[in-house]
Amino acid sequence: MTRPVVVAAAQMGPVARDEPRPRVVDRLIELLRRAHRGGAELVVFPELALTTFFPRWWEEDPAQMDAWFETEMPGPLTKALFDEAARLEIGFCLGYAELTPDGHHFNSQILVERDATVVGVFRKVHIPGHAGNEPWRPFQHLERRYFEPGPDGFGVWPAFGGRIGMMICNDRRWPETYRVMGLQGVELICCGYNTPIHYAPEPSQDVLAGFHNALVMQAGAYQNGTWVVAAAKGGVEEGVDSLAQSCVIAPSGQIVAQAYTAADEVVLASCDLDWCQRYTTTVFDFDQYRRPELYTRITAQRGVLLEDVPTPAGSGEPCP
Ligand code: ING
Numbered sequence: 001m002t003r004p005v006v007v008a009a010a011q012m013g014p015v016a017r018d019e020p021r022p023r024v025v026d027r028l029i030e031l032l033r034r035a036h037r038g039g040a041e042l043v044v045f046p047e048l049a050l051t052t053f054f055p056r057w058w059e060e061d062p063a064q065m066d067a068w069f070e071t072e073m074p075g076p077l078t079k080a081l082f083d084e085a086a087r088l089e090i091g092f093c094l095g096y097a098e099l100t101p102d103g104h105h106f107n108s109q110i111l112v113e114r115d116a117t118v119v120g121v122f123r124k125v126h127i128p129g130h131a132g133n134e135p136w137r138p139f140q141h142l143e144r145r146y147f148e149p150g151p152d153g154f155g156v157w158p159a160f161g162g163r164i165g166m167m168i169c170n171d172r173r174w175p176e177t178y179r180v181m182g183l184q185g186v187e188l189i190c191c192g193y194n195t196p197i198h199y200a201p202e203p204s205q206d207v208l209a210g211f212h213n214a215l216v217m218q219a220g221a222y223q224n225g226t227w228v229v230a231a232a233k234g235g236v237e238e239g240v241d242s243l244a245q246s247c248v249i250a251p252s253g254q255i256v257a258q259a260y261t262a263a264d265e266v267v268l269a270s271c272d273l274d275w276c277q278r279y280t281t282t283v284f285d286f287d288q289y290r291r292p293e294l295y296t297r298i299t300a301q302r303g304v305l306l307e308d309v310p311t312p313a314g315s316g317e318p319c320p
Helices: 021-037 062-068 079-088 168-173 175-182 203-224 273-280
Strands: 004-011 042-045 093-097 105-112 118-123 158-160 162-168 186-191 229-234 236-237 238-240 248-250 256-258 264-273
Touching: 004 021, 004 248, 021 079, 021 264, 042 118, 042 186, 042 229, 079 093, 093 118, 093 186, 093 248, 105 162, 105 186, 118 162, 162 168, 162 175, 162 256, 168 203, 175 203, 186 203, 186 236, 203 229, 229 264, 229 273, 248 264, 256 264, 264 273
Parallel strands: 004 042, 004 229, 042 093, 162 186, 186 229
Antiparallel strands: 004 264, 093 105, 105 118, 158 162, 229 248, 236 238, 248 256
């Protein structure tokens, strides 16, 4: 029994600050068409795919940054992408900056089915970086100034013949992200990312950017028996070298396809969703092997507590 879905990680090269959004949408449509020619049914685009990664700049008045946000999805500028996808009967996942009608700012991803219905919208849970002006950095990472953390957590939706989840960029570094979806039976997670290679707080990590990217997603995929489709916005964007290496990862943890450029590139793979069960009904049969009664710290604590484990009375005596 197999349940294949052909997916594409639609990697983008840099988007310049002054690149007109219609031009960016044209690039997305071209990637959609290339993916369709490759047989893709689901195309995953990067985080904040419509614009340059604007959180790299400090703006005294955050309202000035609203111009980078979408107030409708689809809106006048993105309708062409939705229309082309509907014409090609291809689904997609698109990352964008969302400004809601009641004034909330989220780093969001929308999942659209092959019949053009909107399956769901995910709002990034783990917001990295900083909120204050830190001009000591060669470039800033002000996501915590411009985005609110998503209030909804991680969902899993019935779509594309399986159970589809979403995560955005920094979410992929946290094991809870995958486990919360794994506990909902996720079979394929769509992920977009914008990852500067230089990490100003700890530059020793720079050389490991690609390793850490693959490490967290391969581990998350394997430990939860799910596919992961990850699409980067890579290359040197406004002077910031950003990790590419978009990839598709199997429930085994194997990378089955990977980008080799840092430009617009379509990474294709046929994902057998039934392969998930080879892990979720064996080594990671959660219901049989997990011990949630011993994991309470994971939801009870945010940070580390250095309380010492009480030693049982009489312990420490040399064994007779
Ligand atoms: N970008 C980065 C990411 O998590 C980052 C931020 C880079 C955090 C390197 C830690 C180390 O890939 C976004 N947009 O989350």
